[in-house]
Amino acid sequence: MKDRIFNFNAGPAALPLSVLEEAQRDLLNYKGEGLSVMEMSHRSKTFDKIIKDTENLMKEIMGIPDGYKVLFFQGGATLQFAAVPMNLLPDGKSADYINTGTWSTKAIEEAKKLGKNVNVIASSEDKNFTYIPDGFKLTPDASYLHMTSNNTIYGTQWQKFPETGSVPLICDMSSDINCRKVDVSKFAMIYAGAQKNMGPSGVTIVIIREDLLERSPKNIPTMTSYKIIGGKDSLYNTPPTFGIYLIKLVLEWMKNSGGLSKVEAINRKKADLLYTAIDSTDFYKGTVRKEDRSLMNVTFRLPSEELEQKFIAGAIENNMIGLKGHRSVGGIRASIYNAVPVEAIEALVSYMKDFEKKNS
Ligand SMILES: *Cc1c(COP(=O)(O)O)cnc(C)c1O
Numbered sequence: 001m002k003d004r005i006f007n008f009n010a011g012p013a014a015l016p017l018s019v020l021e022e023a024q025r026d027l028l029n030y031k032g033e034g035l036s037v038m039e040m041s042h043r044s045k046t047f048d049k050i051i052k053d054t055e056n057l058m059k060e061i062m063g064i065p066d067g068y069k070v071l072f073f074q075g076g077a078t079l080q081f082a083a084v085p086m087n088l089l090p091d092g093k094s095a096d097y098i099n100t101g102t103w104s105t106k107a108i109e110e111a112k113k114l115g116k117n118v119n120v121i122a123s124s125e126d127k128n129f130t131y132i133p134d135g136f137k138l139t140p141d142a143s144y145l146h147m148t149s150n151n152t153i154y155g156t157q158w159q160k161f162p163e164t165g166s167v168p169l170i171c172d173m174s175s176d177i178n179c180r181k182v183d184v185s186k187f188a189m190i191y192a193g194a195q196k197n198m199g200p201s202g203v204t205i206v207i208i209r210e211d212l213l214e215r216s217p218k219n220i221p222t223m224t225s226y227k228i229i230g231g232k233d234s235l236y237n238t239p240p241t242f243g244i245y246l247i248k249l250v251l252e253w254m255k256n257s258g259g260l261s262k263v264e265a266i267n268r269k270k271a272d273l274l275y276t277a278i279d280s281t282d283f284y285k286g287t288v289r290k291e292d293r294s295l296m297n298v299t300f301r302l303p304s305e306e307l308e309q310k311f312i313a314g315a316i317e318n319n320m321i322g323l324k325g326h327r328s329v330g331g332i333r334a335s336i337y338n339a340v341p342v343e344a345i346e347a348l349v350s351y352m353k354d355f356e357k358k359n360s
Pocket of ligand 1: 148
């Protein structure tokens with residue numbers, strides 16, 4: 001087998017090697033049961049333990065207080081863009097949204113498509129989403145405030161979450177869930193597609209305060225209803241069983257690596273290595289306001305698009321993939337999620353120095 005490459009993909013993204021190896025060991029015969037997790041009933045005792053363990057590990061690692069449920073949905077984070085207003089925004093009421101990029105914009109569009117009243121109370125669109133806005137006013141009586149904690153495409157991240165008082169705060173954490181400690185009690189709901197920091201695509205994690213389940217109206221599709229899916233502990237129908245099992249392995253890997261504070265410290269070290277390399281020369285230029293820089297998606301430019309293409313091609317020859325910026329913004333993006341090891345960043349930094357020497 002060819003050695004594994006350094007994977008800077010934005011999503012689906014790198015998974016820890018030890019997790020893949022464990023899944024491989026379990027693949028044909030899970031814990032001596034003579035079958036794969038993929039082949040077992042979602043109603044079996046064995047799978048019931050897997051899903052409960054996953055929920056409990058999530059609560060333990062994230063420090064989720066009592067009174068919240070951890071649910072598993074399909075349909076990606078994108079389905080949640082619709083499910084949030086369907087469940088939590090009654091007709092005749094309005095919700096606040098903060099627009100910090102493409103994914104926030106999509107969440108806003110999806111709510112509007114459903115005929116809901118949306119107030120965009122802050123946006124960084126004026127500067128192509130290169131910063132996190134502050135100084136906004138909540139609409140009194142808003143049903144919730146929706147925000148995106150990390151802007152995967154632009155490379156910005158909220159460093160401090162807004163205070164919303166009694167207005168429920170709802171956050172799309174798809175690209176930075178479990179990259180750092182957050183105070184979950186500040187949020188009414190957090191959701192995240194698993195494929196960036198938690199596991200494979202096909203599972204979306206929804207962490208929701210239990211009192212919100214009561215808001216789900218009866219006339220929405222079953223598969224979008226927090227009340228129904230929550231009431232059945234994510235087992236209303238067949239959940240994405242193998243994906244949930246992989247999330248469990250990723251959480252165990254996090255726990256064995258020293259938990260969230262250790263993972264956060266490593267993430268800060270990784271991001272620091274890369275941003276320091278960018279800032280130490282004029283050849284590379286970061287694309288976002290410094291205080292809003294993301295720990296997970298590091299975006300930068302080279303002096304020309306030709307050099308950027310050459311940089312990406314040369315990186316591939318050096319076993320580094322996934323560095324091309326999103327097609328809507330161009331440039332370079334290194335996604336350095338939890339499972340991307342420090343060695344990958346060291347290899348990238350060394351390649352950057354070498355590339356600059358040869359091309360400046
Ligand atoms: C990737 C991403 C999405 C889209 O996720 P899907 O699971 O593909 O629907 C939404 N929000 C953010 C912040 C993302 O990074």
